[in-house]
Amino acid sequence: MTGIADEAQVAAHERRATRLPARASERLWWAAGLLLVVLFWQLYAAISSNSLIVGPWEVARATVDLISTGELWEYAQSSAISMTFGMLAGSLAGLLIGLLVGRFRLVEVALDPYISAAYATPLVAIIPVLIVLLGFGLTSKIVIVAIFVFFPVAINTAAGVHSVPRDLTELARSFCSTELQAWRDIVVPAALPFIVTGLRLAVGRGLIGVVVAEFETAVTGLGYLILSKSRRFLMAESLVPVVVLMLVGFLLYGGLKRVENRMLARRRGL
Amino acid sequence: MARADDPRVVWAVRIGFAVLVLIVWQAAAAWFGANFVASPGGMVTSAIALVRSGELLRYLLPTLGVLSAGFAIGVVVGVPAGLAIGRWQRLYWLSEGPINLFYTTPMAAVIPVILVILGFGASTKIFIVFVFVVFSVIINSAAGIRNVDGDLLELARSYGSSELSRWREILVPSALPFVLTGIRIGIGRALIGAVVAEFYAGIDGVGYLIIQYSNRFNVAAALVPVAVLVALGVGSTTLLKWLHRRLTPWADQAGTG
Numbered sequence: 001m002t003g004i005a006d007e008a009q010v011a012a013h014e015r016r017a018t019r020l021p022a023r024a025s026e027r028l029w030w031a032a033g034l035l036l037v038v039l040f041w042q043l044y045a046a047i048s049s050n051s052l053i054v055g056p057w058e059v060a061r062a063t064v065d066l067i068s069t070g071e072l073w074e075y076a077q078s079s080a081i082s083m084t085f086g087m088l089a090g091s092l093a094g095l096l097i098g099l100l101v102g103r104f105r106l107v108e109v110a111l112d113p114y115i116s117a118a119y120a121t122p123l124v125a126i127i128p129v130l131i132v133l134l135g136f137g138l139t140s141k142i143v144i145v146a147i148f149v150f151f152p153v154a155i156n157t158a159a160g161v162h163s164v165p166r167d168l169t170e171l172a173r174s175f176c177s178t179e180l181q182a183w184r185d186i187v188v189p190a191a192l193p194f195i196v197t198g199l200r201l202a203v204g205r206g207l208i209g210v211v212v213a214e215f216e217t218a219v220t221g222l223g224y225l226i227l228s229k230s231r232r233f234l235m236a237e238s239l240v241p242v243v244v245l246m247l248v249g250f251l252l253y254g255g256l257k258r259v260e261n262r263m264l265a266r267r268r269g270l
Numbered sequence: 271m272a273r274a275d276d277p278r279v280v281w282a283v284r285i286g287f288a289v290l291v292l293i294v295w296q297a298a299a300a301w302f303g304a305n306f307v308a309s310p311g312g313m314v315t316s317a318i319a320l321v322r323s324g325e326l327l328r329y330l331l332p333t334l335g336v337l338s339a340g341f342a343i344g345v346v347v348g349v350p351a352g353l354a355i356g357r358w359q360r361l362y363w364l365s366e367g368p369i370n371l372f373y374t375t376p377m378a379a380v381i382p383v384i385l386v387i388l389g390f391g392a393s394t395k396i397f398i399v400f401v402f403v404v405f406s407v408i409i410n411s412a413a414g415i416r417n418v419d420g421d422l423l424e425l426a427r428s429y430g431s432s433e434l435s436r437w438r439e440i441l442v443p444s445a446l447p448f449v450l451t452g453i454r455i456g457i458g459r460a461l462i463g464a465v466v467a468e469f470y471a472g473i474d475g476v477g478y479l480i481i482q483y484s485n486r487f488n489v490a491a492a493l494v495p496v497a498v499l500v501a502l503g504v505g506s507t508t509l510l511k512w513l514h515r516r517l518t519p520w521a522d523q524a525g526t527g
Contacts, residue, residue: 030366036364109280113284120458121461129492204374230383241379242383246374
């Protein structure tokens with residue numbers, strides 16, 4: 001019953017758990033950590049007797065190959081289109097439902113248990129079913145991404161609306177502000193950091209949705225590139241799209257994190 | 271709307287909404303043709319058939335085995351690693367980059383590659399589930415230690431407490447709610463890992479059952495294992511929230527953040 005509050009709590013945990021390094025010595029250790037992983041990986045690939053385990057060097061060379069043939073760009077473009085439209089549709093729907101759930105008790109009572117249940121469900125399970133229903137085209141991929149994105153955005157938006165201190169809305173009402181003014185001046189600004197948290201969590205989920213949908217439809221996209229290369233035992237080439245997805249995920253996540261931290265800092269400063 | 275807080279009203283609204291959805295769904299299935307859009311009625315019929323023939327159980331057991339093994343290893347490795355990372359500043363800085371990088375990566379993307387390299391057996395699937403679980407457990411355990419009240423530790427040190435008693439009296443109890451949150455998130459990720467691995471390993475497990483029936487366009491039957499996964503997800507989440515309240519009653523669930 002307290003699903004929404006719990007997810008907000010998780011987000012608050014994460015807010016503290018992941019942050020960007022500040023001091024110079026801290027940065028040095030941070031970079032050393034990443035370097036160590038790459039070195040260890042290369043070393044392991046070199047000594048391993050399994051010829052299917054390739055090191056970062058081979059992956060880098062394969063990246064250059066795939067870029068120069070234009071293959072990577074072609075497949076990445078297709079994934080980017082599914083991701084962008086899916087994110088847009090899913091976040092808009094999530095925002096709308098989240099605001100309604102946060103604002104109207106009746107809507108919350110009706111939807112909260114189902115939204116929480118869907119959030120706890122491994123949504124990847126419905127991907128094959130959705131593809132059977134919607135076909136192998138772009139539409140089904142957009143719908144899949146939108147569904148993945150919808151839940152974190154809706155839950156965090158609702159939590160954001162809940163976070164508005166009741167005193168503030170009551171004060172606004174007693175000063176005769178209209179519903180619209182209360183939304184514009186109080187509710188939306190207060191909910192904004194939560195909405196960004198929702199978007200940040202949605203990016204990761206959306207990427208999972210795109211990739212697994214592309215595994216299933218097996219027509220185009222980075223997911224298909226991974227599948228087709230690994231089935232031909234071209235391990236280095238199959239890891240190139242994985243690295244691309246890794247970087248995209250990390251950059252979007254980190255970028256939204258910064259926006260969020262700035263908002264929270266500004267909010268505390270008020 | 272004080273009326274809406276009456277539990278009878280709450281449940282009436284919830285159940286009413288569910289019934290409405292089911293009616294619309296059944297009507298839509300009738301309108302579009304039940305072969306294409308599975309009707310709720312058709313799902314129940316398929317569920318009964320799958321349970322009766324023992325097929326559902328036969329495919330569910332391997333999934334549960336893989337899930338529990340991978341999850342257990344993930345927790346056993348992740349909690350101590352996270353606690354250590356949270357306690358020692360340099361270790362934290364060193365590991366923060368790689369751990370966040372792996373945590374934000376859509377891990378599902380690597381699954382076909384891992385399956386090709388390590389083979390399609392159960393141990394590969396256990397490894398995949400482990401990888402899905404371990405990072406959220408590490409991140410949250412480390413955050414739990416870093417969240418410990420510094421004044422308390424200072425006080426303990428000035429009274430000459432040993433590192434061991436500091437762990438026992440202060441660090442572990444303070445970190446426990448965070449560790450449990452990490453485990454809860456980990457279970458959700460474990461389910462994703464297991465299902466996607468079964469999509470491609472294609473031998474057994476509920477993931478494979480979903481693929482099989484989807485490929486035969488039998489949507490109603492494909493949705494039965496999906497419903498089982500919904501129950502697993504909701505059940506494990508509820509269980510962990512209960513554990514959370516039970517083990518750390520001092521930490522108000524919404525207040526530990």
